Amino acid sequence: MAVDQAGVATRALALFAAGQPARDVPEAVRAVFHLSLQDWCAVARAGASEPVSRQLRALVVEEGGAPQADVIGGPRVPARAAALANGAISHALDYDDTHFDHIGHPSVAVIPAALAMAQRLGVSGRAFQDAAIIGMEASIAIGVWLGRNHYQSGFHQTATAGAFGAAVAAGRVMNFDRAQMERTIGLVATRASGIKAQFGTMGKPFNAGIAASNGVEAALLAASGFKPNPGALDGPQGFGATHAGEARDAELASLGTIWRLPRVQHKFHACCHGLHAALEAFAKLPGREPDKIARIEVRVHPRWLTVCNTPAPATGLELKFSYAGVLAMAALGISTARLENYSLDVAQDPHVIGIGRRVHVHADESLTETQARVALHDAAGAGDEAFADLMTPMTLAQRTRRVQDKCADLVGRDLAITLRRKIISSASPTELTEAFMNPGEDIRQDGAV
């Protein structure tokens, strides 16, 4: 086996990761990253009391160790452990950002790794942000290199591509040169794991945590002189070959020239992503008194009908997977962005049930998975129709406002504003974590063991 050199993909990633000058990161990339970081902080704090969050926190707190990096809602622990816990905690609500180029959640794997390593080494806020940007871009790129076949075969890109992105981010914090980056990538190739069979369970957020932790671990070992096969990602029987990867080398040629990060999608509704386009289309329709609504006709890509079309949602969880439920909420002015609205009370509210019965969902092969068409009719049959596509670019101003509103819903307006201010001004990693990670009465520290 070729154990002495990196392949084309590893070389391209390492050159980008070690060589991309921070000053040449386009402002548009940095601006979207700032939104992702703010979004990440908010969903992480909001998810800090979820059962999976308490369990991962309990694990690393019980282990203890050198106080290198903050755990959300807990004390400082070693960087590798902080990355593990924070990755899982920030994905607990499944409300973080998504990138559809590879279908993965780049923030929850990469930001916890960059942040933990940045706190461990005490680097500046700017250096932390640069590392996270490079790592997120690398994770999307390696996800595209692995391709749709990797994802369709059952691998969870958030975990797999995420581990490579986390490794690159951690290495960037450590100022690795190209050869060190290649060793880091080669080492994490034997550690990256995570399967979609965990979807719908605590295993899904856990997959984000292991990606982050694997990245930190690989960088720490590479820094200490560890010598893995630097071709273990793209060489014979490497990670790509063994994990149904497509080895789309050409996709990596534009790294650092054409940036994928700005196309990341933030979630603005705290429910299944299959419902978002319909909610966006509905929001474009003229306002109407709820009791004037006779029918709501929804057209979506056929795949969603088996995913999120619960016709009569009876619980808060079922609301999250129901066109009838979320469109009734929207029609009644109940925010679909707020987690607490996906409750038993709302599901059993007679008004919600009443409007829900008037929602009719149709499969439409002419629509993509990110598109929906919604029509609203009154009793006389008169109506309006609107179309939405999640891939339609928003202006930065629109996006900023919506992320800000979402964060305000999640953690309160004051903290949302504080977070944005600290992020824009490149506050140090610890200033940032002190703003939102410290345990308060809203975060339970105990692990429910």
Next chain:
Amino acid sequence: MAVDQAGVATRALALFAAGQPARDVPEAVRAVFHLSLQDWCAVARAGASEPVSRQLRALVVEEGGAPQADVIGGPRVPARAAALANGAISHALDYDDTHFDHIGHPSVAVIPAALAMAQRLGVSGRAFQDAAIIGMEASIAIGVWLGRNHYQSGFHQTATAGAFGAAVAAGRVMNFDRAQMERTIGLVATRASGIKAQFGTMGKPFNAGIAASNGVEAALLAASGFKPNPGALDGPQGFGATHAGEARDAELASLGTIWRLPRVQHKFHACCHGLHAALEAFAKLPGREPDKIARIEVRVHPRWLTVCNTPAPATGLELKFSYAGVLAMAALGISTARLENYSLDVAQDPHVIGIGRRVHVHADESLTETQARVALHDAAGAGDEAFADLMTPMTLAQRTRRVQDKCADLVGRDLAITLRRKIISSASPTELTEAFMNPGEDIRQDGAV
């Protein structure tokens, strides 16, 4: 996706892991396990100063934390970290046991997990040994379930099957019931990783460490109520399906009835496994003065000719992959069991070089990979021939003597005897580790960062 129940394989493993009465473990299984445990202790101690050992130790020592379990040559650290370091340290020399049913090294993945968890919980020596036995048997069984296709596709069974075995062992220490075992197996299914692309690098021993650590982690989380998909090993798009597994369910039906563990092979020469059968055959030949040897004819399976047939080894490392080198050593009475004999001095010894030139290696399709035929000729052409097959069963007494001799070579006869005595008497985990893990002047604690 079916997220609520275990498949056939998981159910069979969990039933065995939780339900197998320790008193019903056959004495023959326990006796071979005792040899594996003694062997593991000796190779672990002997490998504790290797570069990869120092690096893993430095990583976990720098992290620190709750003093739950001993690291070989270091202080106590959390159980998950101890398992990581000890797995890598014990595989650093690649001199530990091998099981050819699945082709993996069961001891280095499972024993560190069982030991770390046993120390963490303070269980008895007997409970520790029972857990390690059950875990090793489970790791071989899951490796057989994954099948040769998994291995040939590039997955390192020591790491993958090893993680499941380590998880089962850790769960057994915790007295898990069947449902807890299923959750542990389901969780580790998203964490298990390790590819053969790391062979020939530090990544290979690292793979043993991650298996052990993954097992401990999964059991700790399962104990705290973590709810993964219990069908993530054998369900749709589970670990087996995504990792080229053959899903040989029938192989698991005999778990606890027909034991695979006793067929484990201990290495008695500190060199490539491809050389062992030839050395065993040579040892059967009548003794002969080195200067009376005109030719040594070696016949082996063709695959070995590209693996370990360095014709003129110039270094200690090259000796480990050279029929000429090791047969010359054997002819000259230089022990092939002793690590220190694979040295530059020996490689460049004119006597070794002289005999080495008289070794002729031939491919023989009629032999299996574990067989060899060696003939020794004098100048007149008269000669003797011997055959050996590593799969030929040894008596327990023979095996015990050879393991004892190997351990004595590695760590000295006094310690070898002490280890055997403590193991036979089921000394507590900490009595055992105190016998061989404590740092002495022969183990460098510093990590060469």
